[in-house]
Amino acid sequence: MTSPDPATEPRAFLEFLYRAAVKRALPLHNTAAFLPAPPKGRTIVLGAGKAGGAMAQAVEALWPADAPLEGLVVTRYDHTPPRPAGLKQRIEVVEAAHPVPDAAGLHAAQRILAMAHGLTKDDLVLCLISGGGSSLLTLPAEGLTLEDKQRINRDLLNSGANIVEMNCVRKHLSRIKGGRLAAACAPAQVVTLTISDVPGDDVSVIASGPTVPDATSCADAAAILQRYGIEVPGAIMSLLEQGALETPKPGDALFDGHAVHLIATPQQSLEAAAQAAREAGIAAYILSDEMEGESREVGKVHAALARAIARHGQPFARPCVVLSGGETTVTVKKQPEGAPRGRGGRAGEFCLGLAQALQGQKGVWALAADTDGIDGVEDNAGAFVAPDTLQRAAAQGMKVDGYLSRNDAYGYFSALGDLVVTGPTHTNVNDFRALLIL
Numbered sequence: 001m002t003s004p005d006p007a008t009e010p011r012a013f014l015e016f017l018y019r020a021a022v023k024r025a026l027p028l029h030n031t032a033a034f035l036p037a038p039p040k041g042r043t044i045v046l047g048a049g050k051a052g053g054a055m056a057q058a059v060e061a062l063w064p065a066d067a068p069l070e071g072l073v074v075t076r077y078d079h080t081p082p083r084p085a086g087l088k089q090r091i092e093v094v095e096a097a098h099p100v101p102d103a104a105g106l107h108a109a110q111r112i113l114a115m116a117h118g119l120t121k122d123d124l125v126l127c128l129i130s131g132g133g134s135s136l137l138t139l140p141a142e143g144l145t146l147e148d149k150q151r152i153n154r155d156l157l158n159s160g161a162n163i164v165e166m167n168c169v170r171k172h173l174s175r176i177k178g179g180r181l182a183a184a185c186a187p188a189q190v191v192t193l194t195i196s197d198v199p200g201d202d203v204s205v206i207a208s209g210p211t212v213p214d215a216t217s218c219a220d221a222a223a224i225l226q227r228y229g230i231e232v233p234g235a236i237m238s239l240l241e242q243g244a245l246e247t248p249k250p251g252d253a254l255f256d257g258h259a260v261h262l263i264a265t266p267q268q269s270l271e272a273a274a275q276a277a278r279e280a281g282i283a284a285y286i287l288s289d290e291m292e293g294e295s296r297e298v299g300k301v302h303a304a305l306a307r308a309i310a311r312h313g314q315p316f317a318r319p320c321v322v323l324s325g326g327e328t329t330v331t332v333k334k335q336p337e338g339a340p341r342g343r344g345g346r347a348g349e350f351c352l353g354l355a356q357a358l359q360g361q362k363g364v365w366a367l368a369a370d371t372d373g374i375d376g377v378e379d380n381a382g383a384f385v386a387p388d389t390l391q392r393a394a395a396q397g398m399k400v401d402g403y404l405s406r407n408d409a410y411g412y413f414s415a416l417g418d419l420v421v422t423g424p425t426h427t428n429v430n431d432f433r434a435l436l437i438l
Contacts, residue, residue: 030058161224
C-alpha cells in the first residue's frame with residue numbers, strides 16, 4: 001500500500017493507518033506458526049467469534065491436505081469472507097447474531113458442545129476463538145431461556161459495564177463458556193488459537209474464555225448484576241449466591257496439557273500502524289492498547305492531548321500521529337417517551353466527545369473505528385473528525401451536545417458524510433484510534 005500524503009489527504013492517510021492495523025491482525029498472516037502437528041486420531045475444529053470464518057479458512061489453507069479435518073465455527077452474520085478459489089471447505093461455518101444472541105447462535109452452541117463429547121486422547125480439538133464469541137456461543141444455564149439471555153445481554157450492553165464485568169456474568173450464566181467447552185472435550189488434546197479484542201489480552205475474557213480456566217466467581221457475577229441493577233430470575237440469583245453455577249478454575253487438572261496461543265493482539269496492530277506512519281515520514285506514538293472508560297470521556301482526554309501538541313508542541317512535537325486502542329464503553333442514556341432512539345457505537349461516541357472538546361482546533365484530524373468493521377450494531381466502522389467538523393455541523397443546525405445526550409453519533413457523522421464504512425474486516429482486535437496533528 002502506498003501512503004497518501006498526510007498534509008493534503010489527512011482522512012485518506014488515517015484510513016491507510018487503520019487498514020495497516022487491520023491487515024496485521026488477519027488470521028492468514030498469523031496462524032501457521034501456532035498450528036500443532038496432526039494427531040493420531042481426529043482433528044475437530046470448534047470456534048466462535050467475528051474472525052471465525054477467516055480463522056477457519058486459514059486453518060483449511062495451512063492444514064496438510066492428506067490429514068483429516070472437520071468441525072464447526074460460528075461467526076457474526078455477514079462476517080464469513082469469500083472463499084478463495086480452489087480452497088476446499090472442510091470446516092462448516094454458520095452465522096448468528098451479535099451483540100445480542102439469537103436462536104441461530106443457540107443452535108450452533110448446542111452442536112459445538114455435542115461435537116466436543118465422545119473424543120479420545122488421540123484426538124485433537126483446535127479451538128478458534130475471537131471477540132464476539134460471547135454472544136455467538138450462547139447456551140444458557142439451566143433455568144434461563146434464550147429470551148432471558150437476550151434481555152440480560154441488552155441490559156449489560158447499555159449499563160456501562162466494562163468487558164471484564166460483562167463476560168464474568170456471561171461465563172456464569174452459560175453451559176459452554178468459562179472453560180466448560182474445554183471440560184467437554186476431555187480427554188482430547190485441546191489447542192486454542194485466539195485473537196485478542198480485550199484490554200490486557202486476558203484469554204479468559206476473550207469470548208468469555210470457553211476453553212480456559214476462569215478465576216472469577218459466582219459471587220463476582222452476582223455483585224456485578226446488583227451493581228448495575230440488572231435483573232435475573234430469582235432462582236438464578238439464588239444459584240449464583242450459593243455458588244452452584246461455578247466455572248472450572250485455574251489449577252484444575254482438566255486443563256493439563258492444553259495450549260493457548262495469542263495469534264493477533266491490539267498492540268501488534270497499533271505497532272503496524274505506527275510503522276506505516278513512520279515510513280510516511282510522520283512520527284508516531286502509541287499511548288496504550290488498554291484504554292477503557294466512557295467513550296466520550298476518553299475522547300475528551302485525547303482532545304486535550306491533541307490540543308497541547310498543536311498549540312504547545314508538548315508532549316510531542318508535530319507533525320505526529322498519536323495512536324491508542326482498548327475497549328471503551330457507552331452508557332446509553334434513557335430518553336423521554338416517544339423520543340427518537342440514538343444510533344452509534346463506541347467509536348462514534350468517542351468521536352463526538354473528541355470533536356466537542358477539540359473546539360475546532362486547527363491542524364488536528366482524527367479517526368476512530370472498530371477493527372472488525374462494525375461500530376456497535378450499525379453499518380459503519382467508526383467516524384472521522386476534522387478541524388471544521390463543528391462548523392459544518394452548525395451550518396446544518398446540528399449541535400454536538402444534543403447528539404451526545406441521545407447517544408446518536410451515527411446520525412451526527414452520517415449527516416456530515418464522515419462515517420468510516422469498511423464492511424466486515426474478518427478480524428477483531430477492538431478499538432483503533434488515530435490522531436493526526438500537523
